Amino acid sequence: xxxxxxxLCGTMVKEIAAISGENVAKCYQCGKCTAACPxxxxxxxxxxxxxxxxxxxxxxxxxxxxxIWICASCFTCAGRCPRGVDLPGVxxxxxxxxxxxxxxxxxxxxxxxxxxxxxxxxxxxxSGFRKYTK
Amino acid sequence: xxVNLKLQSFEPLIIAFCCNWCSYAGxxxxxTSRMTYPANVRVIRVPCSSRVSSNFILRAFQRGADGVVVAxxxxxxxxxxxxxxxxxxxxxxxxxxxxxxxxxxERFQVHWISASEGNRFAAVMTETTDKIRALGPNRKLRDTx
Amino acid sequence: xxRIGVFICWCGTNIANTVNIEGVTEAAGKMPSVIYADNYKxxxxxxxxxxIKEAIIKEKLDRVVVAACSPRMHELTFxxxxxxxxxxxxxxxxxxxxxxxxxxxxxxxxxxxKAIALIRTAVAKAARNKELWATQIPxxxxxxxxxxxxxxxxxxxxxxxxxxxxxxxxRTPSIGGRMAQxxxxxxxxxxxACILTPKMVEVASHHNITLYTFSxxxxxxxxxGNFEATIRKKARSIDLEKCTGCGICxxxxxxRVKSEFDEALVMRKxxxxxxxxxxxxxxxxxxxxxxxxxxxxxxxxxxxxPAGAVNYDQEDxxxxxxxxxxxxxxxxxxxxLDDFGEFSYGKHPDVLTSLEFERLVNSSGPTGxxxxxxxxxxxxxxxxxxxxxGSRDKSRGKPYCSKICCMYxxxxxxxxxxxxxxxxxxxxxxxxxxxxxxxxxxHRRAVEEYGALYLKGSxxxxxxxxxxxxxxxxxxxxxxxxxxxxxxxxxxAAIKAKSDAPQLARLLGISTDTHSFFTExxxxxxxxxxxxxxxxLAGACQGPKDIPETVSQASGAAAKAIILLSKxxxxxxxxxxxxxxxxxxxxxxxxxxxxxxxxxxxxxxEKIHGKALKRRxxxxxxxxxxGCGSCTVSCRPGAVNLKGFTNEQIMAEVDAICL
Numbered sequence: 001x002x003x004x005x006x007x008l009c010g011t012m013v014k015e016i017a018a019i020s021g022e023n024v025a026k027c028y029q030c031g032k033c034t035a036a037c038p039x040x041x042x043x044x045x046x047x048x049x050x051x052x053x054x055x056x057x058x059x060x061x062x063x064x065x066x067x068i069w070i071c072a073s074c075f076t077c078a079g080r081c082p083r084g085v086d087l088p089g090v091x092x093x094x095x096x097x098x099x100x101x102x103x104x105x106x107x108x109x110x111x112x113x114x115x116x117x118x119x120x121x122x123x124x125x126x127s128g129f130r131k132y133t134k
Numbered sequence: 135x136x137v138n139l140k141l142q143s144f145e146p147l148i149i150a151f152c153c154n155w156c157s158y159a160g161x162x163x164x165x166t167s168r169m170t171y172p173a174n175v176r177v178i179r180v181p182c183s184s185r186v187s188s189n190f191i192l193r194a195f196q197r198g199a200d201g202v203v204v205a206x207x208x209x210x211x212x213x214x215x216x217x218x219x220x221x222x223x224x225x226x227x228x229x230x231x232x233x234x235x236x237x238x239x240e241r242f243q244v245h246w247i248s249a250s251e252g253n254r255f256a257a258v259m260t261e262t263t264d265k266i267r268a269l270g271p272n273r274k275l276r277d278t279x
Numbered sequence: 280x281x282r283i284g285v286f287i288c289w290c291g292t293n294i295a296n297t298v299n300i301e302g303v304t305e306a307a308g309k310m311p312s313v314i315y316a317d318n319y320k321x322x323x324x325x326x327x328x329x330x331i332k333e334a335i336i337k338e339k340l341d342r343v344v345v346a347a348c349s350p351r352m353h354e355l356t357f358x359x360x361x362x363x364x365x366x367x368x369x370x371x372x373x374x375x376x377x378x379x380x381x382x383x384x385x386x387x388x389x390x391x392x393k394a395i396a397l398i399r400t401a402v403a404k405a406a407r408n409k410e411l412w413a414t415q416i417p418x419x420x421x422x423x424x425x426x427x428x429x430x431x432x433x434x435x436x437x438x439x440x441x442x443x444x445x446x447x448x449x450r451t452p453s454i455g456g457r458m459a460q461x462x463x464x465x466x467x468x469x470x471x472a473c474i475l476t477p478k479m480v481e482v483a484s485h486h487n488i489t490l491y492t493f494s495x496x497x498x499x500x501x502x503x504g505n506f507e508a509t510i511r512k513k514a515r516s517i518d519l520e521k522c523t524g525c526g527i528c529x530x531x532x533x534x535r536v537k538s539e540f541d542e543a544l545v546m547r548k549x550x551x552x553x554x555x556x557x558x559x560x561x562x563x564x565x566x567x568x569x570x571x572x573x574x575x576x577x578x579x580x581x582x583x584x585p586a587g588a589v590n591y592d593q594e595d596x597x598x599x600x601x602x603x604x605x606x607x608x609x610x611x612x613x614x615x616l617d618d619f620g621e622f623s624y625g626k627h628p629d630v631l632t633s634l635e636f637e638r639l640v641n642s643s644g645p646t647g648x649x650x651x652x653x654x655x656x657x658x659x660x661x662x663x664x665x666x667x668x669g670s671r672d673k674s675r676g677k678p679y680c681s682k683i684c685c686m687y688x689x690x691x692x693x694x695x696x697x698x699x700x701x702x703x704x705x706x707x708x709x710x711x712x713x714x715x716x717x718x719x720x721x722h723r724r725a726v727e728e729y730g731a732l733y734l735k736g737s738x739x740x741x742x743x744x745x746x747x748x749x750x751x752x753x754x755x756x757x758x759x760x761x762x763x764x765x766x767x768x769x770x771x772a773a774i775k776a777k778s779d780a781p782q783l784a785r786l787l788g789i790s791t792d793t794h795s796f797f798t799e800x801x802x803x804x805x806x807x808x809x810x811x812x813x814x815x816l817a818g819a820c821q822g823p824k825d826i827p828e829t830v831s832q833a834s835g836a837a838a839k840a841i842i843l844l845s846k847x848x849x850x851x852x853x854x855x856x857x858x859x860x861x862x863x864x865x866x867x868x869x870x871x872x873x874x875x876x877x878x879x880x881x882x883x884x885e886k887i888h889g890k891a892l893k894r895r896x897x898x899x900x901x902x903x904x905x906g907c908g909s910c911t912v913s914c915r916p917g918a919v920n921l922k923g924f925t926n927e928q929i930m931a932e933v934d935a936i937c938l
Contacts, residue, residue: 001759005703007660008732025727029735046346052757055732147672149936154351160450162349176396177379179350181854181924184872185908190929197937202414211790211812215874223914245411248791250792256383275706 007057012097015031015052019093025085033077033087043067047087054090057124068094073127099134106132132134146200146266148175150259151186155213156248164253172261174267175203182206183244184217186205189230191242195275200240201266203258208246218246237274240265281312281406281751284340285398286331288347290377295320299391301727303346306395315339322347328360336362342405346374346398361886364580367410369853369923371559374401396936403935407928411853416902418504419603420844423448425496425783429460429826430608430818430833432478435835438606439487439554442563443844446600447482448510451539453557454479454608457819460540460634462641462648464826465690466721472556472643479558488888497597499787502875502905503813504603504849512596516564517550519663521588524552524560528589536568540600543634544653545645550580550589555643555795564589598644604813604840608833609783612820614676614773622668622770623741628653629748630741630768632663633687640694650698652767659766662695664688665738666708669773677773677794682823684771685712689722691769692731704731705763707738707752715825734761741768774823786925789814797821807835815839854923855904856911862918865895869881878901878910 017023019082032038033047040047045065053061068091077087099105107128115125152158158179163173180186183206191202203226206218225244234240245258285307288293300318308316312780314339319327323347334340335692345357350373358368376394384390392517419440420443424435427449433446447454459479460462482488493511498509504512517528523665541547549569552562570577571591572773600835613634614784616624624630624893629652631639639858642648666684685708688904704725712734725731736753743749750763776795777783790798797816801809807815818829843849856869860883870878881898885889897919908921920926 001761003705003732005701006763009911012663023727026723028723032521050759052754056754056757056853057758083398099518138450145935149933158349159351162351162375162378165382168382170385173384173386174379175391175398176393177375178400178929178932178936180373180908180909181910181921184912185924185929186922187929189910189926194933194937195929197934199933199937202909207790210785213788213790214905214909215788217874217907217909218874220872220909220912236561248344248790250798279547279762 001054001058003056009054010057010059013054013057015032015097016090016093017061019096020086020089022086022090022093024051024054024090025062026086027055027085028083030082032080032082034083036080037069037074038074038076039072042070047071051085062094063098068090070132088102095131098134099132101134105134108133142235144267144270144272146219146263147198147219148201148203148259148263148266149194149199150203150205151180151183152177153183153185153192153206153218154179155212155256156180156207156211156251157245160205160247160251162225163249164255166253169256171256172263174263175259182212182214182217183221184214185259186221188224192275195241196271196277198272198276200269200272201243201262203243203245203262205245205247205255205258208248211248216255235274237272238269240269241272245264250277281342282338283313283342283344283402283405284315284331284334284338285310285313285344285346285402285852286315286320286322286327286334286400288317288345290318290325290348290381290389291320294347294377294381297390298376298386299387299430300393302391302395303398306399307346307402309328310399310727312342312406313402314341314532323353323356328356331357331360332364333687335361337365340366341370341689342408343371344374344398344401344405345371345724346376346810348377349373349375349379361387362410367412369411370405370408372401372408374398374709385397389412392569395542396938400417400932400935403931406887406934407931408924411922413850413853414901415848416504416851417848418844419506419601420444421446421600421602422604422606422844423496423506423508423600423602423610423839423886424606424819425490426456426608426610426820427451427482427490427640428608428610428818429475429478430459430610430829431541433833434606434608434797434817434837434840435482435488436478436485436590437834438840439845441837441841441845442487443841444487444489445637446489446510446602448494448496450495451553452493452551452563453514453553453559454482454492455556455558458826459551459556460542461555461637462639462644463690463694465686466715468693468852476558479556483558491572496786498782499605500876501601502903503811504843505902506602506682506813508600508602510606510918512601514566514593514595516566516589516591516593517562518563518588518590518593519559521586522561523586523588524562525585527583527585529562531583533577534568534570536565541638541645542632544638545637556719566909604843605787606815606817606833606836606840607783607787607789607809607820608817608836609780611776611823612777613772614775616668616772616888617771618675619668619770621740622665622738622768623743623748624634624770626740627743627748627768628728629659630770632770632772633684633691634772636691637687639918640698650695652758656880657766659695660699660767661703661763662766662767662769663738663748663763664691664704664706664769666706666771670771672773679713679794681713681771681774683774683825684717685722686718686825688769688771689713689725689731692725693729696729696784704729705750706731706733706767707736708733709735709737711726715827736761746772749873766864774819776821780820787811787814796820807832807839813843836896851902852906854906855901856899856906856908856919856921858899859918859920860863860896863896864915864918865897866896866915868913868915869897872888872909872913874907874909875903875905877905896935
């Protein structure tokens with residue numbers, strides 16, 4: 001893997017930073033986010049690795065992983081991060097990039113009453129909305 | 135007591151003359167670090183290895199010690215600058231003399247153990263005890279009172 | 280018949296767990312001359328000590344044996360206890376049944392047997408102990424500081440401010456040391472020269488400090504309170520008094536050699552001041568490279584000097600001075616990187632050590648602080664910093680952590696970005712160690728604000744690739760092997776002791792550890808004192824240290840020296856040699872083995888069979904004698920004896936131990 005100034009400061013890296021408002025350099029790779037994540041067993045790249053890959057400018061790897069879709073936006077990682085990194089925000093930015101490219105939202109405002117009737121908790125609905133809407 | 139049984143249960147008495155600044159402190163460190171070595175070893179504290187006279191060593195053998203160790207600072211590190219160099223020369227002569235008398239050379243040993251070498255202190259004492267245990271009791275110079 | 284009391288300590292459970300205290304007490308009570316034996320949980324406690332005091336008075340004890348921890352630990356405590364009860368402290372003996380018995384043996388029966396033997400030995404010795412009194416030695420109220428770096432400067436200033444005279448000896452032409460080479464200092468990014476030079480000037484102008492630059496300590500004799508040092512003032516070839524520091528001499532000088540101060544990155548002249556802020560601002564002639572001295576040809580500087588200060592005939596001056604205390608602050612070197620061929624150091628001009636990088640960013644350095652690549656004088660865009668080059672490396676380097684590299688590399692990454700906002704710093708590290716006030720915050724700033732990319736892993740190879748350097752390493756966090764095209768590679772070479780530290784240690788009679796750093800008397804409780812009384816340590820000569828630590832240790836060493844110097848007299852160790860003149864044959868073998876020159880010959884007059892005879896005998900100077908006892912062994916008739924460790928005492932110990 002070749003690291004250059006261009007790969008570190010590519011347009012995608014800047015876009016992710018702009019959408020999430022987060023400086024991934026803040027992360028010092030302690031792994032608290034992964035340790036706290038309730039769904040880490042299903043992820044192909046672990047949450048702290050998402051940040052590491054972004055620090056190294058490996059945007060493709062994180063855009064193609066299942067981790068950003070498995071993430072339930074439960075915010076446990078952000079709540080426990082000693083560096084105050086908003087990892088769900090970064091995940092959201094990654095998803096937003098893909099959703100915008102695709103051009104449609106998977107979860108629309110009209111779907112709301114249906115899932116509400118199923119007894120879905122409100123936090124889940126908000127998270128789902130954040131997760132699947134461009 | 136049958137002879138062979140007595141030999142099997144033979145526990146040697148070993149006297150170690152340790153200089154106050156390095157080897158005695160090394161022995162202290164072995165203790166503080168909770169290392170173990172056989173209880174056969176008994177230490178006499180002297181200010182410097184150069185304080186140890188050959189007379190003390192001969193007296194120890196005469197009174198029934200099975201082994202004697204003199205331990206001092208490493209050459210060049212003597213607290214008194216040059217004491218251990220004198221000790222080294224003196225004990226080289228004594229070692230030859232003891233050999234001349236027919237004594238096993240392992241019974242009298244000189245080691246350099248610094249204050250930071252607790253592990254070395256324990257290792258030297260264990261090794262010496264094992265060697266002398268294998269040699270059996272000192273009969274050559276022991277008083278036959 | 281002696282009246283000996285034996286006091287056995289449990290040391291809580293430390294001794295009591297492996298030694299049968301009751302059994303030992305009973306056995307001790309039956310030993311010859313022992314009239315009293317008792318035990319207590321903590322003999323060193325107030326209660327334990329008053330037990331001893333009471334027994335001394337009530338039982339009229341004339342000797343005391345305390346079976347407890349090592350005499351190196353509590354001998355003094357029990358000496359004081361005895362003295363408080365009116366007993367001469369040297370009548371107390373310690374049997375070490377903790378460090379040398381209960382802590383090293385597991386079997387209770389064995390340990391108990393050994394404890395009894397050790398007490399028996401101590402009792403036998405104690406029975407032959409005699410009262411001894413310490414004498415008073417006057418203290419020379421002047422200190423010697425060896426090394427003129429920030430450690431030596433701080434120590435000298437503190438001692439001088441306390442009102443004592445200080446001589447500061449520095450080997451190079453100027454004081455300042457390593458700190459003078461640095462550009463900025465972490466974690467505040469203070470300019471190093473800006474905070475150092477005022478101190479250097481203060482040293483030069485302080486009325487209590489005499490500065491000896493371009494000088495070396497050649498010999499140290501004597502002992503605490505009364506050292507005698509031989510200082511060689513090397514011939515500077517320039518008159519310190521006449522020189523105005525105008526600089527014409529080095530402008531005109533035709534000889535050029537690599538500058539030591541600038542880490543050989545540029546040339547200096549044969550007549551030179553190492554750096555512009557040098558104190559004293561007086562050049563020296565480096566005779567090894569000066570044409571006048573090598574070929575007897577030149578003479579330009581003498582002709583050019585408007586002050587007539589150049590003197591080619593100047594000779595080394597040797598001074599003899601007396602000191603009460605010595606502070607050693609000789610600093611460090613950096614590891615030679617010959618064994619680390621994979622980094623191409625020495626083969627490619629753009630692979631630098633951190634100290635060379637430091638000179639390149641320094642505004643007084645070879646590039647005027649512009650930070651240019653040595654190969655083509657172009658500004659670097661990608662700079663790779665490699666940590667732990669030789670540090671934490673058991674096989675090729677040093678096993679210890681050099682302590683300052685994590686911080687100065689973060690500083691370098693910041694300085695790089697400040698000089699060139701577009702440049703990128705990459706730092707390969709094994710661990711980041713930033714223990715220190717504001718250190719971690721500083722390191723995080725380098726990462727978050729200055730965008731340094733930290734890669735956890737090592738570098739396997741650096742090789743030239745066109746006009747760049749290809750760095751092959753690993754980022755073990757992501758699991759990727761990494762390649763970086765760098766313009767410059769900076770190696771954080773390990774700190775090591777000065778190569779001549781062992782010689783200096785021998786000269787001073789202090790000890791060094793396996794890496795030639797000077798050893799402190801106790802790693803926790805006596806961190807600024809050397810093993811030899813009256814000698815104190817400051818700075819990286821004792822182990823890798825940063826500036827704040829060096830300065831605090833230097834002030835600590837200075838405080839210790841001031842404590843010593845502020846005493847009019849010191850109490851001497853009374854355990855010194857004495858000569859029994861009636862036995863002495865005057866062979867004087869003892870003089871030859873004495874390391875302190877404490878034995879001398881004298882002539883006495885005796886009346887034998889009514890006839891007055893003159894006879895030569897040996898005499899011990901009790902102030903000089905340190906009590907090693909080497910002379911006692913060399914004495915053929917047995918006339919010399921060491922008080923506190925007499926032949927009779929040790930023989931009695933041998934006999935008792937063999938019982």
